[in-house]
Amino acid sequence: MAFENYTIKDIAKALNLSASTVSRALRDSYEISAETKAIVQAYAEKINYKANPIARGLKERKSYSIGIIVSEIANNFFSQVIDGIESVAYSKDYQVVISQTHESASRERLNVEHLYARSTDGLLMALSAETTDLSYLENLLKKGFPIVFFDRVPEQTICHRVIADNKQSGYQAVHYLAKRGCRRIAHLTSAQNLSITRERLEGYKMGLLSCGLDFDQKLVKYCRYGGLHQDEIDTAVAELATEDYDAIFISGDKLTTGYLTAMNERAGRDAHNIAIVGFTNSKVVSIFSPTITAIRQPAFEMGKRAAELLIQQIEAKHPVVDFETVVLPTVIIEKNSSF
Amino acid sequence: MAFENYTIKDIAKALNLSASTVSRALRDSYEISAETKAIVQAYAEKINYKANPIARGLKERKSYSIGIIVSEIANNFFSQVIDGIESVAYSKDYQVVISQTHESASRERLNVEHLYARSTDGLLMALSAETTDLSYLENLLKKGFPIVFFDRVPEQTICHRVIADNKQSGYQAVHYLAKRGCRRIAHLTSAQNLSITRERLEGYKMGLLSCGLDFDQKLVKYCRYGGLHQDEIDTAVAELATEDYDAIFISGDKLTTGYLTAMNERAGRDAHNIAIVGFTNSKVVSIFSPTITAIRQPAFEMGKRAAELLIQQIEAKHPVVDFETVVLPTVIIEKNSSF
């Protein structure tokens, strides 16, 4: 019987009450006697009454759904973030609507407009690699529409942010490699306009400095689409091959697997004498070849925190004026140990 | 201006028309003069009017959203299927709501109930590894609620299905291995109750038969949760280690990477003298070690076809009575070539 579509009217009729009383009783309103409440709630339970969220949304101007916008769900990091988001949305009875940008700024804008028009109550998003114009998002924020950014966030905008400690990660990566004797550490990273790119690069530079290594611009390669297209990685790897480098720090999930793919393509030549530290949330790093040292982000936690911030803002009685930036630590995992 | 919330009333007022005329004009109704339509549509365009889907849904008893239920989005196969679904949903202006079962039957049921109550217009689903009781789904189907199954489908139920040619794949896998001299071909697979498990097993058996190889029950290992938990794979691998086998046919994405993980854990011992053919839609098979031969499902296509069937049924004027089973071919990809 879980699938009948009872309405408040059905309950009202059955119990000889008015629809409004039933509505109030179901929502535990103070104006209803305990007795009536009990009766109504018991009956609702019995027939497995489920409020029609469409109708409720129309009235309340709420949809009890939140939108997620990421570049790709086929990305270990993002899918884990989504799991985290789901875990809290689920417990607070929000529906989750996921959409992908495939790293396209125009697609991102369409998705935002769509989700906004669809009356999602708020948005959780990581910017696309292509995004540079944030003005339409800022307009939305200014109107008070709740948006929490994670991972790839606006840097100048006043908003909630949940990110990993990217600078520290870059710093650690370099130290890890330097300690193992590497002297020419390359850096493969995503689009220049992304916050993660900048922060990780900064950490990388700080790391080099503190290790007494020179920063060489030629050892830094950017991928405009974050490695979404293998050819941008192939190009970067080909360019790097002309420099001599003995290690590389890679700044993202797709880039890491893409780099390994490219290196395997170039055969044994230089594949196995370069030490690799790469961001990845893959759960099967131990089967990768060549072997790598992984930097993991607390993706699930990141999703949780972001969702909590969002729902908190959605349900806030007063406009939110205090915006938070949550920074979570990453973990570095030794060469291909399993975890 | 893309984000104002204009209503039909606003347009009606501005144009000195009635709301219903505007509504009809926007929906290109035959009763409205071309002239009026042009005026209305131009104005709507200009102010970037977007219909409120909540209100429309309430009236039409439709939500223009479809639900997707899979075990995990962090699975190459499923995420590619979702991409395919999105591509058609997007073009037909349906919102997509994704939820995960994590291979739990109770979670699956909750998700179905939730999505149904949320008035999604239909469901696209692959059954969880744990699912055995289909009665509640059959009730829904009987009521005419549109559900299209893909990949893991009910076998006895009258419904739309989109699947890969699993039997043929198993058959081919065995032939591939036998041709390379393998004689003791093991089979690592998912829960016994899943259609994919049965079909691939059947193909495997037919393959053995036609190659003059004996079927040995001890070489077949099931994983109740489809490899969601690494320990079930570890157990299976440990058991297999006591048999002597020279090849293995693996029946799913998670199982394939899980098997490799387990083998790597067991170190070089038996890792590299076993030929591996495994289902996987990973795009980075070439970096896996040990190397494998991959069976790829046309996941994107599968998602597309399933979504088309679903939307067709949703929009059908008359109850659908003709149910289809679409079978798509798989592709076998030579050892670690890149693609």
Add this chain to the structure above:
DNA sequence: TTGAAAGCGCTAACAG
């Protein structure tokens, strides 16, 4: 403490 009635934004009889 309960009920009647209005209205959220939209669509669809029914009239004109």
Add this chain to the structure above:
DNA sequence: CTGTTAGCGCTTTCAA
């Protein structure tokens, strides 16, 4: 061809 009106299921004044 266009307008009036009612109503989808729910919440929420306002009255009783």
